[in-house]
Amino acid sequence: MGKERVVEAIRSVLDRGNKAFVPYIMAGDGGLEKLPEQISFLEKSGATVVELGIPFSDPVADGPVIQEAGIRALANGTTLEAVLETVKGTKETRTIPIVLMTYFNLIFAYGIERFAADCATSGVDGVIIPDLPLEEEELAVPALSEHNIALIRLAAPTSPRSRLEEVAKRTEGFLYAVTVKGTTGARSEYEEGVAGYLEELKSLSSTPVLAGFGVSSPEQVKTLAQHCDGVIVGSKIVQSLAEGKLDDITELISAAKQAEPKTV
Numbered sequence: 001m002g003k004e005r006v007v008e009a010i011r012s013v014l015d016r017g018n019k020a021f022v023p024y025i026m027a028g029d030g031g032l033e034k035l036p037e038q039i040s041f042l043e044k045s046g047a048t049v050v051e052l053g054i055p056f057s058d059p060v061a062d063g064p065v066i067q068e069a070g071i072r073a074l075a076n077g078t079t080l081e082a083v084l085e086t087v088k089g090t091k092e093t094r095t096i097p098i099v100l101m102t103y104f105n106l107i108f109a110y111g112i113e114r115f116a117a118d119c120a121t122s123g124v125d126g127v128i129i130p131d132l133p134l135e136e137e138e139l140a141v142p143a144l145s146e147h148n149i150a151l152i153r154l155a156a157p158t159s160p161r162s163r164l165e166e167v168a169k170r171t172e173g174f175l176y177a178v179t180v181k182g183t184t185g186a187r188s189e190y191e192e193g194v195a196g197y198l199e200e201l202k203s204l205s206s207t208p209v210l211a212g213f214g215v216s217s218p219e220q221v222k223t224l225a226q227h228c229d230g231v232i233v234g235s236k237i238v239q240s241l242a243e244g245k246l247d248d249i250t251e252l253i254s255a256a257k258q259a260e261p262k263t264v
């Protein structure tokens with residue numbers, strides 16, 4: 001359990017010559033009672049780690065698809081407490097690691113010490129807190145470390161090299177390489193320089209580097225994964241799940257597995 005489990009899950013995929021695939025889903029979209037089934041579907045389809053979003057009223061980093069999913073989940077009465085309880089119920093039957101994506105406000109209101117302890121009890125292995133910058137993270141680091149929960153740091157294409165070095169050094173579980181400027185959501189094209197940026201992060205980080213934001217097609221998965229250890233897909237997964245298009249999800253996941261297996 002905990003931070004080693006995230007790194008190990010990614011490394012075992014890489015050892016087989018594949019790339020990691022991390023789907024993001026919004027907890028409570030479609031009803032919280034569906035969550036165990038959704039996690040088990042993603043695990044069976046070959047996802048490496050599940051990123052589970054907690055709905056929040058003011059999701060500053062999110063684009064329209066995830067904002068709407070958050071509104072639906074909040075309308076269903078989804079709370080952080082109920083999500084942790086539901087995740088706890090999947091602990092015995094799942095081997096796939098879970099990382100929570102949540103804004104700091106929610107954690108702060110819940111109580112950081114209580115949050116870290118409950119994550120550990122529920123079998124949550126890591127957290128992504130997009131509005132907690134390096135300068136403020138001491139607010140959360142002691143409690144998370146005590147309970148062995150990975151704090152996954154984000155790198156942005158606008159960050160200067162010294163900051164990229166710092167996030168690469170501090171990150172746990174994996175390094176989240178944000179590939180675009182702006183909010184989450186599908187994009188048809190990447191800016192020039194993404195390959196170089198990902199390779200720079202790879203050279204700075206001893207932890208796996210995963211690219212996210214704007215990935216929505218199997219081609220994008222394959223192209224980006226050539227320059228790092230895997231990809232994270234949010235909006236496209238959330239949309240496909242809401243529309244019941246499960247084949248689109250399995251197709252995206254298999255795109256990350258199409259590298260030739262290593263023959264050792």
Ligand SMILES: O=P(O)(O)OC[C@@H](O)[C@@H](O)c1c[nH]c2ccccc12
Pocket residue numbers: 024051053061062066101130183184185186212213214215232233234235236
């Ligand atoms: O939706 P996209 O563009 O595929 O991006 C991934 C993203 O959704 C997921 O990782 C995420 C959802 N909300 C976030 C907020 C910040 C950082 C990351 C996220």
